[in-house]
Amino acid sequence: MLVNGRNTRAIWFDDKKQTIQxxxxxxxxxxxxxxxxxxxxxxxxxxxxxxxxxxxxxxATAAYGVYLAFRESLQNNVIIxxxxxQKIEWLRTARPTAVNLMFAIDWMMQKIKKDSTISNxxxxxxxxxxxxxxxxxxxxxxxxxxxxxxxxKKKRTINILTHCNAGWLATGxxxxxxAPIYLAHDKGIPIHVWVDETRPRNQGANLxxxxxxxxxxxxxxxxxxxxxxxxxxxxxxxxxxxxxxTTINGDVANKIGTYLKxxxxxxxxxxxYVALPTxxxxxxxxxxxxxxxxxxRNDNELAYIKGLDKNREVQEIRIFPEHVNLINYAFDVTPxxxxxxxxxxxxxxxxxxxxxxxxxx
Ligand code: MRU
Numbered sequence: 001m002l003v004n005g006r007n008t009r010a011i012w013f014d015d016k017k018q019t020i021q022x023x024x025x026x027x028x029x030x031x032x033x034x035x036x037x038x039x040x041x042x043x044x045x046x047x048x049x050x051x052x053x054x055x056x057x058x059x060a061t062a063a064y065g066v067y068l069a070f071r072e073s074l075q076n077n078v079i080i081x082x083x084x085x086q087k088i089e090w091l092r093t094a095r096p097t098a099v100n101l102m103f104a105i106d107w108m109m110q111k112i113k114k115d116s117t118i119s120n121x122x123x124x125x126x127x128x129x130x131x132x133x134x135x136x137x138x139x140x141x142x143x144x145x146x147x148x149x150x151x152x153k154k155k156r157t158i159n160i161l162t163h164c165n166a167g168w169l170a171t172g173x174x175x176x177x178x179a180p181i182y183l184a185h186d187k188g189i190p191i192h193v194w195v196d197e198t199r200p201r202n203q204g205a206n207l208x209x210x211x212x213x214x215x216x217x218x219x220x221x222x223x224x225x226x227x228x229x230x231x232x233x234x235x236x237x238x239x240x241x242x243x244x245x246t247t248i249n250g251d252v253a254n255k256i257g258t259y260l261k262x263x264x265x266x267x268x269x270x271x272x273y274v275a276l277p278t279x280x281x282x283x284x285x286x287x288x289x290x291x292x293x294x295x296x297r298n299d300n301e302l303a304y305i306k307g308l309d310k311n312r313e314v315q316e317i318r319i320f321p322e323h324v325n326l327i328n329y330a331f332d333v334t335p336x337x338x339x340x341x342x343x344x345x346x347x348x349x350x351x352x353x354x355x356x357x358x359x360x361x
Contacts, residue, residue: 001168001182002214003032009133010057010169013064013126020064024051025169029210030306030314037061040068040087047094047101050201054170055244055280056132059100063128065091066108067121074118096293097253097331098244103279104128129172135277136174138345143180143240143275146343147189150237157190157218158237161227164198164255165207166242166275176275177240178211180343185217193219194230198255200302200328224257228264239265240343243276250336250351251288256329262338274334275343278361286353288333299326 001008011022019036026049027033035051037043043065046052052061069087073080088109092102111124151158166177174182185191193212198204205221212219222230230236239261245253252258252274265272285291303326306316320326336351346359 001173001211004214009172010054011052011060011064011129011172013122013129020061020068022046022052022057022061023169025053025207026051028169029206030308037064038068040065040072040091043068044091044094047091053203054165054167055098055100055242056136056171056176056277057169058095058098059104059279060125060129060132060172062091062094062101062104063108063125066105067118067125070112070116070121071118079116095295097295098280099282100244100277100279107279132277132279133172133174135279135345136168136171136176136179139176139275139277139343140174140179140183142345142347143273143343144183144187146238146271146273146348147180147184147191151184151189154237157192158184159192159194159230159235161194161196161230161236161239161261162208163196163204163239163241163258163261165203165211166240166254167208167211169207169211170242175211176242176277176343178208179275180240181217182215185215191217193217194227194236195219195221196224196227196257196261197221198257199224202305203255227261231264231268231270236265236268236270239270239272240275241273243274243280244331245285245288245292246274246276246281246342246356247285247288247292248281248283248353248356249286249288250339250342250353250356251292252334252336252339253288253292253294253331254334256332259332259334259338262334266338271340272338273341273343274339277345278359281356281359283357283360289335292331292333294332295330297328297330299328302326302328 024033024035073084167175195208196204243252303320309315339351342349
């Protein structure tokens, strides 16, 4: 996707430098910086600290992590299995909710054989990252007719609400929730996106808004509590969000606050779609509210906020009194009944066990 008019991805392997390159998402929108990830510790830190975040790109980063773990486990051209397993199990713990992390690691591990080489591992990691990009394009193509149908009926700008960042920064290219939006915009359908700021880390205001601006898609940032009011006043035609883990009955874990948007959409008969690759479906879980692990993050994410001061310097300030109780849940679960359907690389899928199992890879 476009950054300063140049085509860019969220993660790639630089063959010249022989290193993994990612956009440091912690710094956006105030600074655009590419960082290199050279070993498993850097991969782990990047996922944990959220320099790299968003379920699919966490998966792609982890796939490169397996390549690096393999490289680091070689001694005199022999793989030390215990070292490899130890590193892999540790990578799995970087973040708990996005199942793409585990999916990517398992995908890579299943390919490893006795005679596998470092170069095999690297090409599989590249293949994984590329598949993610192609899946997002397919998600875009599957979701485009939803927007086209609404446009055909309403013949005016289509207002789409999204939460957090399920854009190309979170995937590789196109995004999941944003893929149909970019395709519709590029086709000339007038689109306007309501971007939830997405407290506490503001991925909507900092990342989704930045992406849309780079691509020229009209948008407005709103405080997280605004969606319900907009929906009641017919200012939202459609909601599309992403997911970090979806169960076989269609329960969807996504960034905290998604559930409230789904409730408001349901009450106002506004379609609420979740866009995701099948690598985000946890085929081992059924009841999402009971079983999806919800990440709790450091309270400081809630208590401190980053922005530009009057001199345009980036500053972080505390916005709450000292010594108050805080709790920082990163995700919530939207029950399947509030989800109109899933938009996947395999097409539109209803949120019921039979249909979801039918797309199992
Ligand atoms: O904590 P984050 O920023 O990794 O959470 C990301 C989200 O909730 C996204 O909506 C989700 O990963 C979908 S990514 C296409």
